[in-house]
Amino acid sequence: MQEIGVDVLSVSVDSVFVHKIWNDNELSKMVNKDVPFPMLSDQNGSIGKMYGVYDEESGVETRGRFIIDPDGILQGFEVLTPPVGRNVEETIRQIKAFQHVRGSEGTEVTPAGWKPNKKTLKPGTELVGNVWKEWGVNEAFED
Numbered sequence: 001m002q003e004i005g006v007d008v009l010s011v012s013v014d015s016v017f018v019h020k021i022w023n024d025n026e027l028s029k030m031v032n033k034d035v036p037f038p039m040l041s042d043q044n045g046s047i048g049k050m051y052g053v054y055d056e057e058s059g060v061e062t063r064g065r066f067i068i069d070p071d072g073i074l075q076g077f078e079v080l081t082p083p084v085g086r087n088v089e090e091t092i093r094q095i096k097a098f099q100h101v102r103g104s105e106g107t108e109v110t111p112a113g114w115k116p117n118k119k120t121l122k123p124g125t126e127l128v129g130n131v132w133k134e135w136g137v138n139e140a141f142e143d
Contacts, residue, residue, distance in 0.1 A: 006095055008037035013048065013061055016041050053079055065091055067098060111135050 012019070016097055019039040030033055040047075047062035048054030055062065064088060067076040075098050080086060097110040101121070108120040111131060121127060 004092065004095060004099070010035065010037060010039040011042050011047050011061075012039070013042055013045055013059065015052075050072060051077075067091075067095060069098065069102065 001065060011020075014022070015128070019035075019041065023039070023102065024034045036136040042048055042061065045056075045059070045061065051066060053062045053064045054060075059063055062079050063082060063086070064077060064079040066074060069075050076094055078086070093115060096116050097114050100110055100114075101108060106118070107122065109123045114120065119135060121131065128133060
């Protein structure tokens with residue numbers, strides 16, 4: 001995701017050999033290319049433990065997505081059980097929203113569903129309870 005200035009890493013308790021087999025025999029057949037980011041092996045679960053997704057009893061990590069800013073601060077995360085897939089487009093939208101807010105140095109906030117070039121809000125006490133007036137009822141659900 002170099003086009004939006006972020007690094008993507010995949011981390012799991014699986015070995016690098018399992019990652020390779022998954023890439024070669026599963027992913028590359030679904031999307032006709034290899035995994036476009038580094039896949040790291042966390043066989044002892046130490047990284048998963050730091051992020052609260054390592055299950056000691058089963059020895060596996062729950063699927064999680066963590067957005068960490070350039071200062072190393074966790075800005076957002078989502079943890080899902082394996083039966084539910086993730087939404088890459090939503091992850092990209094959230095990254096762009098975090099980048100926009102960071103670029104505004106906190107003078108703007110992005111409401112739910114915000115996309116680049118859409119209206120932002122100015123944070124302040126007067127906004128509390130009035131987001132719907134400032135942003136508009138229908139804008140939250142527009143594409």
